[in-house]
Amino acid sequence: MTTELPGNGGFGDPAFLPNTQQGIRRRNLSLVLQAITAHGPLSRAAVASRIGLTRAAVSTLVDELIRADLLVELGPERPGTVGRPGSALTVGERGxxxxxxxxxxxxxxxxxxxxxxxxxxxxxxxxxxxxxxxxxxxxxxxxxxxxxxxxxxxxxxxxxxxxxxxxxxxxxxxxxxxxxxxxxxxxxxxxxxxxxxxxxxxxxxxxxxxLAELWIGGDPAPQDFVHVSAEIGIGAAVVVGGRLLRGTHGFAGELGHMPVRPEGPACPCGGRGCLEQYAGEEAVLRAAGLPYGEGGIGLLATRAEEGDAQVRRALRGAGAALGIALSGAVNLLDPQTVVLGGALSRLSPWLLPSLERELARRTADPARPRGGTVTVSRLGSExxxxxxxxxxxxxxxxxxxxxxxxxx
Amino acid sequence: MTTELPGNGGFGDPAFLPNTQQGIRRRNLSLVLQAITAHGPLSRAAVASRIGLTRAAVSTLVDELIRADLLVELGPERPGTVGRPGSALTVGERGxxxxxxxxxxxxxxxxxxxxxxxxxxxxxxxxxxxxxxxxxxxxxxxxxxxxxxxxxxxxxxxxxxxxxxxxxxxxxxxxxxxxxxxxxxxxxxxxxxxxxxxxxxxxxxxxxxxLAELWIGGDPAPQDFVHVSAEIGIGAAVVVGGRLLRGTHGFAGELGHMPVRPEGPACPCGGRGCLEQYAGEEAVLRAAGLPYGEGGIGLLATRAEEGDAQVRRALRGAGAALGIALSGAVNLLDPQTVVLGGALSRLSPWLLPSLERELARRTADPARPRGGTVTVSRLGSExxxxxxxxxxxxxxxxxxxxxxxxxx
DNA sequence: ACTAATTTGTCAATCGGCATGACGAAATAG
DNA sequence: CTATTTCGTCATGCCGATTGACAAATTAGT
The missing domain is CATH 3.30.420.40 (ATPase, nucleotide binding domain)
Structure with missing residues (x-):
């Protein structure tokens, strides 16, 4: 029997730390460490002003983190400004x-x-x-x-x-x-x-x-976005305020059954004309005239890169359907950006134009000037x-x- | 010049309180008060075990809150169990x-x-x-x-x-x-x-x-829901984890432009076949054969109550369109429930059947057995x-x- | 009825941990 | 070279939670 990961181990809310003395200490240790990981090397004084504690308090916290191999002292910072330069702290490479x-x-x-x-x-x-x-x-x-x-x-x-x-x-x-x-x-x-x-x-x-996109996806990483991937079905993870929305039953993020054409072909989910019927792996392969089975998405990408017109047309159609479905999500959630991740990032050159066109058309309310951007994940399948x-x-x-x- | 409401005054995140001694004290005062407001009359000991502090610590916090007219002592609780009965605390009526x-x-x-x-x-x-x-x-x-x-x-x-x-x-x-x-x-x-x-x-x-629905809407109040109202356009406020999702630009919650029929009539928003074209006030009034203008929704309700067949048919149609649009939101967010609020609560008898049918049909993935409930707000236009x-x-x-x- | 057990609320003493203020150190500005 | 500024640290103080004990109020058991 092993203990579960503490805190926000990828699951749900961060553990509720009571406001007891030890709880405060633990939270402050975390604040110091997070400030330093998030905002590059920092001096003790810089950390102190950032998290609202005094330099003395931060000093003892830093000492503890250094003893635990979590922080290392880099030595004096480049001066540049008046006053004694601080000693830069950064997370250790040996922790x-x-x-x-x-x-x-x-x-x-x-x-x-x-x-x-x-x-x-x-x-x-x-x-x-x-x-x-x-x-x-x-x-x-x-x-x-x-x-x-x-x-x-x-x-x-x-x-x-x-x-x-x-x-x-x-x-x-x-x-x-x-x-x-x-x-x-x-x-x-x-x-x-x-x-x-x-x-x-x-x-x-x-x-x-x-979550990878949230933590290491950009600089600065977006805190509110819809992340679309196509690993199984068409998944859309929603990140709100830097937190992954998991849903009451853990099923949040199902984009594949967004209604695209309510009178369209029946879908196994019970509805009609769901996105999956237009942009799902099977549907796109069929439209592209490719066999369904092994290496579907990879094959699509290869053919598209080679210039296969039918494949590219199929991807354009899928992009348009994705755009329609995403317009609903964007209007509902007003995210900072939509991120195409996973295998979709490789297909993005052919998906993006039609996707962005549909999305822009449907989120163009002049009274609500959204930034409506679509970005492609740098991380891809990693x-x-x-x-x-x-x-x-x-x-x-x-x-x-x-x-x-x-x-x- | 006046100070803004502190904390979660209806806007954004609660103020960032640093983990300083005063900050802790303030948070603990808040924890005690919230525990008592949320979970009925409680003894000091009950509060202590609930928020993870000691009885002694809670005692001093309670004293402070009583001095501030925020709490009152109700006197000894009904025994019922072994041990000395606690002294029930509740929020004051004079604060x-x-x-x-x-x-x-x-x-x-x-x-x-x-x-x-x-x-x-x-x-x-x-x-x-x-x-x-x-x-x-x-x-x-x-x-x-x-x-x-x-x-x-x-x-x-x-x-x-x-x-x-x-x-x-x-x-x-x-x-x-x-x-x-x-x-x-x-x-x-x-x-x-x-x-x-x-x-x-x-x-x-x-x-x-x-937010009213979140705070006083039910017992227990749901923490994750989509709240649909039809005051201006068709608004859908999304509450996630007990927090209102406002969106990057503050425009979250636009359900009116969910695609219902992508080839449908053009919508001023730029898209086609948006929900508003089928369930918006103007569209429903037209379908009901009523004039657009003063007292639209009230008139609809009156006529429907009187048994007007055309009005009821129009509302059934609107309910179906709402169901299609909401199925997208439900699949994406996996909320605990969908709440019909505002003026819609009065129209719910005629909207609900078709709405629930469409919603159920499109969220019936057997692998994801959702509770897919739709409830009607008790608060109505209040x-x-x-x-x-x-x-x-x-x-x-x-x-x-x-x-x-x-x-x- | 009486005792034992249990739980509550409070008090005094203690302790953990942040704040305060002063200091030397290390840089810049003039 | 001095004044100034900022940094890190130290000794001290203080706030506030913890600890342990106690009386009080109840139930359970005999």
Whole structure:
């Protein structure tokens, strides 16, 4: 039995810390650490004014974080201004790392990310996991995890937890995959395979991809956006105020069944003319005249890059349907931006024009001049893996005391 | 110049309190007060275990709140269990009240609500404000406000702030109405008319109606819902995790331009076949064979109640369109419930059946068994006014120290 | 009825942790 | 070279939560 990741370990609200003396201390440790990770190297004085504490108080907090290998002193800053220069602090390169793992339909991958957000170790393996029984897959994954753990340890890093991205539905706050249609798995508890004494969390890959966008996607990273990916169905993760919206039952983000043409073809969901009927993988492949089956999206991208007119036309149509569906989401949520992530980022050259046209047309209320921008993720298909690793890093940032205590 | 309402005065995030000693104290005062308002009369011990502090600490906090007239001691609780019975605490009836005001197209209203959530004083005035110049309207409103203030004062209550609900767009964190089409107002600062030394806030009536639903709408009140009203256009306020989603530009909640039939009639917004073309006031009146103009929705309700077949058919059609549009929102957000508020609650008997049918049909994914419920607001057209008053009450609950200091 | 057990509210003492004010150190400005 | 500014640290103080004990008020058990 292992403890769950503390704080915002990728799941739900940050742990409720009571306003007791220890709680305050822990929160202040977190504030100091987060200020420094978010806003580059900072002096103690700069941190103090930023989080509203005194320099003296910050000094003791910093001391504690340095002792825990979470911060390092870089030495005096470039002067530039009057007064004694501060001593720059930054997150250590020798502290904890977050482990992220991804179970894809055609590959397995594991990586370790430090507090800087840098990938410090990685391992991956191509393997067709469609319909394969879970046991051998998870044993291979466990092997990769151990590989990355030993690599990290020999570099002086301490793995602080493992988060796994899965192409399917995951029960909240559990290690159980409820349903992963592309893998053919259901009701599977990953705990027994991956719990090596490390805190474990399991989450949907679209969610983790969106969180990656939130944490490392841009500079500055948007805090309110709709992240569209097309891993299973057409998923749209909604991030509001820097928090992922998961929904009451954990099913939020289903864009695939947005009504696009209410009298259109029937959809397995029970509705008619859902987006999935126009922009789903199967529908697009059919419109492109390509076979449905292995490597669908990759094939689409290759053909489109080669200049195949029918494929490009199919993608334009999918983009228009996406634009219609997204206009509803944009009008409802007024996000800062819409991000095309995952495999969609590779298809974006052909999707974007029609998508943006439809979206702009339908969100052009003159009284509500929105910035209506659509951006393409830099992370691409790496998003879920990086998001998983970063979710562990965030847990450390949210409660540094927990790992500091574990180390001592 | 007056200070803005502190904390979550109806706007944005609660004020950032640094984790300094005073900040902690203020947060703890708020925690105690909120625990007691939210969960009925509680003993000090019950509060302590609920918020994670010790009984001794809670005792001093309670003393302070009692001195500030925010809490009163009810005396010993009914025993029922072993051990010494606690002394029940509840919010006082003699403390601060929140003032809410509403500027409707055909009336003005003001009320005072105490920490219990009870309306303690009210005043209203029928007046057709469509296209009337703002000055006389606001002078009348100011008179009503003064009336309610004196009534409150003579009952031993201290008004702690005034919030105004307006049928239009309001600039964030300001007193300025950007655009109120039904009134014919634009770029109007309400501050000069209503600032009597009381903290003032101004907000859109649909937002305040949704917040009312969140704060006093049910037992227990839902924390994640979509609140649909039809005051101006078709507004859908989204509440996520107990917080109103306002959007990057403050324009969130536009449901009227959800695509219902992408090839349908052109909409002034630039799109085609938007919900407003099927369920907007004008469209429904036309389908019902009624004139567009004064008292539209009221007329619809009356005729429907009388059994007018064409009106009922029109409402069924509008309900179906609403259901289609809402299915998109429900699939995207996975809310606990959809609430029909404002004028829609009166029309609900004829809207609901077709609405629920379309909504259920399109959110019936067997892998995602949602509770997909639609409820009708109990508050009806009172929502915005009560929400306004409650937003002031919430500001007090969020930072009791502010009013306690003001009183001393 | 009496005792034991349990829970509450309060008090005095303690302690954790931030604030305060002063200091030396390290830079710039003149 | 001095005055000024800012930084980091230290000793001290103080606020406020914790601790432990106690009387009070109830139930449970004999």
């Amino acid at each position: 904890p790392v977050g482990l992220g793992a991804e179970i894809g339909v055609d590959h397995l991958a594991v990586c370790a990310v430090d507090l800087h957000g840098k990938v410090r170790a990685r391992a991956s393996l191509a393997s067709d996991n469609r319909g394969r029984p879970p046991e051998p897959v998870l044993k291979e994954l466990a092997r990769l995890v151990r590989e990355v753990i030993t690599a990290s340890r020999s570099a002086g890093l301490r793995p602080a937890g493992l988060a796994v991205a899965v192409p399917g539905l995951v029960a909240r706050d559990s290690h159980t995959v409820v349903r992963a249609p592309n893998l053919g798995w259901s009701e599977l508890d990953l705990g027994p395979y991956l719990l090596d004494g490390l805190p474990l969390s399991v989450d949907n890959e679209a969610n983790l991809g969106a 998003g879920p893996l990086l998001g998983a690793a970063h979710s562990v890093v965030r847990a450390v940032l949210d409660d540094p005391a927990s790992v500091a205590g574990a180390q001592r | 601060p009240v929140g003032l809410g005001a509403e500027i409707g197209v055909d009336h003005l209203a003001v009320c005072a609500v105490d920490l219990h959530g009870k309306v303690r004083a009210r005043a209203s005035l029928a007046s057709d404000n469509r296209g009337r110049p703002p000055e006389p309207v606001l002078k009348e409103l100011a008179r009503l406000v003064r009336e309610v203030i004196t009534a409150s004062r003579s009952a031993g209550l201290r008004p702690a702030g005034l919030a105004v609900a307006v049928p239009g767009l309001v600039a964030r964190d300001s007193h300025t109405v950007v655009r109120a089409p039904n009134l014919g107002w634009s770029e109007l600062d309400l501050g000069p008319y209503l600032l009597d030394g009381l903290p003032l806030s101004v907000d859109n009536e649909a937002n305040l109606g949704a 929502g915005p006014l009560l929400g306004a008053a409650h937003s002031v009450v919430r500001a007090v609950l969020d930072d009791p120290a502010s009013v306690a200091g003001a009183q001393r």
